[in-house]
Amino acid sequence: MSEEQISFRDRPISMNEKGGRKWVYAKKPKGKWYMYRTLVSILVLAFLVIAPFIKYKGYPLILLDIANRKFIIFGAIFWAQDTFILALIMLSFVLFIIVFTVTFGRLWCGWLCPQTIFLEMVFRKVEYLIEGDFRKRLKLDNGPWTVEKIVKKVLKHTIFMIIAVLMTTVFLMWFTGPERLLEIARTPLRENWSSFLIMLLVSGIFYWIYSYFREQICTMVCPYGRMQSVLLDSKSLIVTYDFKRGEPRGHKSGGDCIDCEQCIAVCPTGIDIRNGTQLECVNCAACIDECNNVMRKVKRAPNLIRFDSMENINSGTRTIFTGRTIAYSAVLLILFGFFVYSITSRKMIETTILRTPGILYQINADSTISNVYNLEIVNKTHLDIPLEIKVLSHKGKIVVAGNKIEVKDQGKFETTFILYIPQNQLKSDNTKVEFGIFNNNSLVEKRTASFVGPVIQ
Ligand code: SF4
Ligand code: SF4
Structure with missing residues (x-):
């Protein structure tokens, strides 16, 4: 029995008995499943590269704009105010992963995870091409530093570095969009050294992972990999x-x-x-x-x-699609449906109305009480929306600073307004008032806020 067969439960496979790194010289796979994986990888790689360039209704298909606290997913824009929806989506995503893993095991890892795809389908293929299959590579690594070895190593690592820089470019485009990245690239280095350093750092990390650390990401670092022992059971595929x-x-x-x-x-x-x-x-x-x-x-x-x-x-038995697999797949479909519904059924605007801090009420000559409010409206659509604000719960009058509320495409509108309510309508010194936000006379959203003012004794 080989040493690996005896020690496989004692230490990670990439570690020797002294705790040092043991290289995996994997043989080049050949067969039906490898061909399917290659096809899937081409699709995933194409999606990763092309997605930031795809426009949907004039906007990126996916943009994770952390700097501006804005996510665009399939044309739907999520702002910081959408934390609740995002949290629900994340929760359903986590649930999706759990149910998916319980049912289909680690299919994600071997077939869809960008780490595996880049390692096995990009970097490893370059290695096979330059250094040959596992026996040749083992011989090359253990042999003396000949001209052939130096040429092969320099060529391989140069290509690895170029791919790492290209990967970083694609990676950053998911967060900035291609236009912004191009703008950054065109800016002189002295004005843009921090972006350059980030690019260098990310490229360096990618190069280190794929040339040295490799499969240890999956076996030692990835939290999803570490969870397998609790997610899989005897029925998992x-x-x-x-x-x-x-x-x-x-x-x-x-x-x-x-x-x-x-x-x-x-x-x-x-x-x-x-x-x-x-x-x-x-x-x-x-x-x-x-x-x-x-x-x-x-x-x-x-x-x-x-x-x-x-x-x-x-x-x-050989039945893969058991009752449980079908039931869990149905749950996965429901979760996916929820994800699609969350994206497609979002409200067109998000309104926040708060009394302006530090300003008290005012008693006016016409027996009305007035309160000042801050109004913030976020437009989540790709259209400019003219809006109107009305008070629904009382017979009051609203005067908006600037008179007009028009929220630009994906924009944020901020203003203040004054609400006048006849004093005889107030039942307490802190009244809840309800506002309605209207677009072309149709009610889009309701909001409540407090109104302070003395009651007639
Ligand atoms: S490849 Fe198949 S036959 Fe060969 S050791 Fe593995 S399980 Fe046995
Ligand atoms: S990672 Fe798992 S599926 Fe892939 S070759 Fe090794 S044992 Fe087989």
Whole structure:
């Protein structure tokens, strides 16, 4: 039994017995699942690169403008005032992840996570191209510093650095938009050194992750990866080894596993899936492909390693879509529906009305009492909206500073207004008044605020 097979539960696979780094020299995967993953990766990479450029109703499809506290998601704008909706969306997203993981295991990690996609489908492919497959790379790394080795290493790391800078550009575009990033890039360096430093730092981090730290992000850092042990159960769909069929392993031992260890050789996190579900498994399916290639050669049935649940392996059944999977998928659809509903059903404006701090009421000659208010209206649409404010709960009069309320496209309108209420209408010295915000005479939003003033005795 190899040292890895004995020590797999004692320490991370990327660590040797002295605590130092142990490199994973993964074999290049080949097979059906790898082809599917390549196609999915192309779509994800295309989305990551193109999304900041896509305009919807004249606005970016997605923009996470943290600096201006504004998120644009599929054309819907979320401001700081939308924290409640965002919190609900985040909550449903967390719930979505939990239900998704319980049902479909770590499919996200191996198939959709940008970290895995960039590592396996971009950086690792460059490495295969320059340094060859795992045996050649191992030989190159352990060999002396020849001209060939220097050329290959310099070329590989130069390309890695260029990709890291390109990744940073794409990454920053999600937060600034392409136009703003171009503006920053055109500004002379002396006026823009902080942006340049951020760019350099992020590029440096990306380069370090993909050239050195690599799969340890998934096995040691990522919190989602660390949660697997509590999220998965015996019914979850995972990449698993059919030990009932495979054991006893070995060429002439009777089981289907010939103990060739090719599933370990191809694993990007370096684990042996035959040891059971492990934290390090990102469900990339490379071992399924590799074992199927072996099974084909030794003329045995495929899928000794496959996507299945532990319950199915133990019971010998092969039903992947169980009642639970269907029920959980329905929950996922509902959550997704809620997400879409939250984005599409947002109110066109968000109004805040507060009494102006530090100003008391005024008793006027016409027996009215007046209070001064601050009015703030955020426009969440892509249109300029003319509005009107009326008092609904009392027979009062409103005088707005500037007379006109028009909130520009995605803009914020701030003003003050005075509300006059006849003193005989006041029932207490602190009355709740209700305001209505109207657009073309139709009520858009209601707001309440307090009105202070003495009651007639
Ligand atoms: S690739 Fe398949 S046959 Fe070879 S060791 Fe792994 S499980 Fe066994
Ligand atoms: S065990 Fe298989 S599915 Fe899991 S990470 Fe390794 S190769 Fe990918």
